[in-house]
Amino acid sequence: MTALTASGAEAARRPQYGSISKSRRWALRWSYFFLVLFAIFFLTPPIYMFITSLKSSAEISAATNPWWVYSPTLDNYIELLTQNQYLIFFRNSAIVSVCVVAVTMVISVLAAFALARMKFWGSATLATGVFLTYLIPDTLLFIPLFKTFAFIRETLGIELINRWWTLIILYPTLTVPFCTWIMIGYFASIPKELDEAALIDGASWTQTLTKIFIPVALPGIIAATIFAFTVSWAQFLYPLAFTTSTDQLVLPVGIVTTLIKGDVFNWGQIMTGALLGAAPPLIIYAFLMDYYIAGLTAGATKG
Amino acid sequence: MADIAVPRAGTAVGAGGRASLHRLMQRKSTIAFLMALPLILVISLLVAYPAFYSIYLATLNKSMERFVGLGNFSFLFGRETFWLVVKQSCIFAITAVIFKALIGFVVAHFVHNIPAKGQRKWRGMLLVPWVIPPAMSTLAWLWLFDPSYSAFNWILAIFGIDPVPWTGNAHWARFAVILVNIWVGAPFFMIMYLAALKSVPEQLYEAAAIDGATWWQRIWYVTLPMMRNIIAITALFSLIVTFANFDIVRVLTAGGPLDYTHIFATWAFRVGIESGDIPLGASVSLFMVPILAVAAWFILRDINQRGNEA
Numbered sequence: 001m002t003a004l005t006a007s008g009a010e011a012a013r014r015p016q017y018g019s020i021s022k023s024r025r026w027a028l029r030w031s032y033f034f035l036v037l038f039a040i041f042f043l044t045p046p047i048y049m050f051i052t053s054l055k056s057s058a059e060i061s062a063a064t065n066p067w068w069v070y071s072p073t074l075d076n077y078i079e080l081l082t083q084n085q086y087l088i089f090f091r092n093s094a095i096v097s098v099c100v101v102a103v104t105m106v107i108s109v110l111a112a113f114a115l116a117r118m119k120f121w122g123s124a125t126l127a128t129g130v131f132l133t134y135l136i137p138d139t140l141l142f143i144p145l146f147k148t149f150a151f152i153r154e155t156l157g158i159e160l161i162n163r164w165w166t167l168i169i170l171y172p173t174l175t176v177p178f179c180t181w182i183m184i185g186y187f188a189s190i191p192k193e194l195d196e197a198a199l200i201d202g203a204s205w206t207q208t209l210t211k212i213f214i215p216v217a218l219p220g221i222i223a224a225t226i227f228a229f230t231v232s233w234a235q236f237l238y239p240l241a242f243t244t245s246t247d248q249l250v251l252p253v254g255i256v257t258t259l260i261k262g263d264v265f266n267w268g269q270i271m272t273g274a275l276l277g278a279a280p281p282l283i284i285y286a287f288l289m290d291y292y293i294a295g296l297t298a299g300a301t302k303g
Numbered sequence: 304m305a306d307i308a309v310p311r312a313g314t315a316v317g318a319g320g321r322a323s324l325h326r327l328m329q330r331k332s333t334i335a336f337l338m339a340l341p342l343i344l345v346i347s348l349l350v351a352y353p354a355f356y357s358i359y360l361a362t363l364n365k366s367m368e369r370f371v372g373l374g375n376f377s378f379l380f381g382r383e384t385f386w387l388v389v390k391q392s393c394i395f396a397i398t399a400v401i402f403k404a405l406i407g408f409v410v411a412h413f414v415h416n417i418p419a420k421g422q423r424k425w426r427g428m429l430l431v432p433w434v435i436p437p438a439m440s441t442l443a444w445l446w447l448f449d450p451s452y453s454a455f456n457w458i459l460a461i462f463g464i465d466p467v468p469w470t471g472n473a474h475w476a477r478f479a480v481i482l483v484n485i486w487v488g489a490p491f492f493m494i495m496y497l498a499a500l501k502s503v504p505e506q507l508y509e510a511a512a513i514d515g516a517t518w519w520q521r522i523w524y525v526t527l528p529m530m531r532n533i534i535a536i537t538a539l540f541s542l543i544v545t546f547a548n549f550d551i552v553r554v555l556t557a558g559g560p561l562d563y564t565h566i567f568a569t570w571a572f573r574v575g576i577e578s579g580d581i582p583l584g585a586s587v588s589l590f591m592v593p594i595l596a597v598a599a600w601f602i603l604r605d606i607n608q609r610g611n612e613a
Contacts, residue, residue: 031416035425038410042432042490045443048454052446066454111342118335126339128603133350135599137547139568140592143575143585144353144360147367173349180342205334234436236550237568241576252438256554267446274439285434289427292434296491297498 046278053077053272060267076272086273088247089254092164093233093277096250100171100232101225107176108224112183113209117195127184134177141173142241149242164248167239171232178231179224182298186220187213223295226288230281251277360585367582375586384562384570389590391477392566396546396594399484403545404538406485407492414493415500426497433490441554444483445470448555473563476556480564483551488544492537499533500526536605539598546594567591 052060054072064070080086114120115127149160160166190213198208214221239253246258255273259266285292364371379385414425432440447454448469456466469479507525516524527534549568552558558565558573565573567590575584 027416031413035410035413035417035429038406038413039425039428042429042486045440045447045486046431046435048447049443060452063452066452066457107341107345110338114335114338118331118338120332120335120339123335123339126343129346130342131603131606132599133346135543135595135602136350136354137543137568137591137595139547139549139571140357140588140595141350141353143571143581143588144357145349146576147360147581147585148353148356170349172345176342176345177350205331230434230436234438236436236438236553237572240553241572252436252550255442256438265449267449267452270442271446274442278435278439281434281436282431285430286427289423289430293426293430293494296433296494 046275049271049275049278052267053275055268057266057268076268077276080269080272080276085246085258086254089249089251090276092249092254093251096164096167096171097229097232099168100175101228103168104172104175104179104228105221105225107172108179108183109209109214109221112180112187113213115180116184116187117208117213118205130177130180130184133173134181138174138235138237142237145170146241161242162244162248164243164250166242167232167235167250170238170242171235174235175228175231179228182224182227182295183217183220185298186217190216219291219294220298222288222291223298226284226292227295229284233281357585357589360582361589363582365580365582371582375583378583379586384565385587387562388565388567388570388587391564392546394477395481395484395548395552395566396542399481399488399545400538400541402481402485403488403492403541404534406489407496407537408534410489410493411496411500414497426494429493430490432486433488433494437487437550438554440487441483441551444479444486445555448479470556471560473560476560476564480552480555483555484545484548487551488541492541495533495537496530499530503529532605536602539602539605543595543598546598547591 048067051067051069053076054069054074056071056073056075059069059071111130115123115130146161149166153159153161160169194212194216195208198212203211234252235250236252236256239250240257243249243253246254249257251273255270255277259270259273360367361375362370362372364374410429414422414429417425446452450468450471453466453469455469459465459467468475470476503526507529508521511521511525546566547568548566549572552564552566552569553572556564558569562570567587571584571588574587575581
């Protein structure tokens with residue numbers, strides 16, 4: 001497949017560079033050669049996930065060629081998707097991610113607008129603070145948060161540990177700083193004349209935000225939304241630390257902790273579960289790749 | 304950063320005289336503060352407060368009733384496992400970041416080399432490891448490394464090579480953990496470097512070619528200096544993320560065999576949540592702070608500099 005497209009591209013290119021030097025052509029060939037090698041390295045695990053997901057337990061334990069499916073079956077998929085437990089994980093993940101995305105976007109768009117266009121006491125410090133919080137990892141915060149939640153249970157009687165909706169409170173710590181940061185960048189790049197004109201015409205700040213800033217910065221908003229979704233879908237540490245019973249788990253933790261039963265690894269099902277769990281971000285990525293990449297590069301280059 | 308500091312918006316609404324202008328300005332700053340309030344609450348309650356709280360927690364004894372000062376730290380310094388974790392965290396982060404940067408740089412060049420039409424497709428394919436949630440892709444690696452059914456060992460067996468204990472032996476387990484980390488992180492570098500490569504003006508290469516520069520000289524004297532900023536900032540970002548990594552080690556080895564792959568985050572989880580010694584866990588995770596602070600300081604300085612240049 002790759003070899004075919006490579007030679008196709010080569011042929012299309014040749015007339016353009018009729019007198020292209022030999023070394024240039026060799027450079028191109030080597031580029032394709034190494035790209036194929038790296039693509040194999042990068043794509044082996046997901047492909048292997050797919051191969052294994054089509055195998056029955058019997059075929060896996062027979063230790064035949066692991067890279068080939070002799071009798072493909074969809075049993076793993078059917079079993080997982082009719083199994084209540086997996087669907088609960090999926091539902092929890094979906095609700096948590098959608099809520100986190102909504103909360104994140106409201107908080108960060110409002111804050112980014114205030115920080116990019118309206119000055120108030122300490123706004124410059126706050127902008128720096130937003131960036132610094134983005135650099136504080138979840139691995140530093142989960143222990144004190146765990147203790148705080150235990151303390152809230154003792155004093156206020158509100159149970160926050162082992163509740164899936166607690167994650168909706170926790171995940172914004174990971175998404176809000178980054179999304180605010182890239183939204184500040186996008187908003188700051190909008191020409192000031194635009195909102196000044198609106199203000200002269202008598203638009204309120206709310207109208208300036210909804211009628212001018214949000215439509216103009218839509219690519220940035222999409223990029224930030226994708227980021228927030230991907231992060232909350234993939235988050236592993238918080239759910240692992242804060243939820244334990246099977247009806248409260250989200251996908252990544254659910255697959256890791258429940259499909260592995262004792263020493264018995266049902267690899268066909270684990271791989272199917274992981275592949276289905278990876279599907280939502282992959283599908284979003286497939287359709288919105290350019291926004292995804294814009295958001296990725298904006299984090300470090302904007303500002 | 305400089306361009307965030309904002310507007311002399313008075314010009315736009317100046318019609319109503321000094322007093323009303325003043326009032327309006329005041330009202331505007333109030334609105335702005337209210338708009339930023341949710342952000343301030345999230346940052347202060349869920350990030351800043353826990354961060355400082357963990358410093359306090361680290362000074363308590365296991366049952367959290369007694370103040371022990373630096374007792375937890377001196378206890379850690381006396382434990383062999385702690386120094387093992389320090390060593391492994393550094394090896395893990397530094398090796399992984401170096402290889403991610405190298406692979407990212409090389410792959411970005413190859414993608415940049417091929418005709419523009421095909422670049423999108425290749426870029427899309429090569430970014431896949433970054434898109435899959437790490438906990439899930441690490442499961443695939445765990446299965447590829449399985450002691451009895453390893454698909455890699457099956458291939459090695461064809462060439463008559465003995466099965467490799469990918470996660471069973473201390474050295475191989477460290478190698479496996481780093482390899483998976485490189486696999487997850489290299490595409491990010493590739494994307495960043497590709498964006499940087501595209502921003503290098505073509506004329507510079509033409510000038511270098513006229514001067515008879517070899518490909519190596521072109522990279523050394525044109526590409527690298529032009530990309531210096533992006534290379535540095537990407538590496539620093541990745542250093543922070545890699546140093547604080549949890550998912551990959553947790554799923555692949557859970558710190559084993561015999562603590563030989565534990566890094567700060569996974570060991571803090573083991574000690575703090577699983578063994579229930581919250582203060583000790585907090586102390587362990589606090590050791591990540593110095594390196595994170597240094598990296599953050601460099602990043603911030605770099606961003607401020609660029610803000611001033613712009």
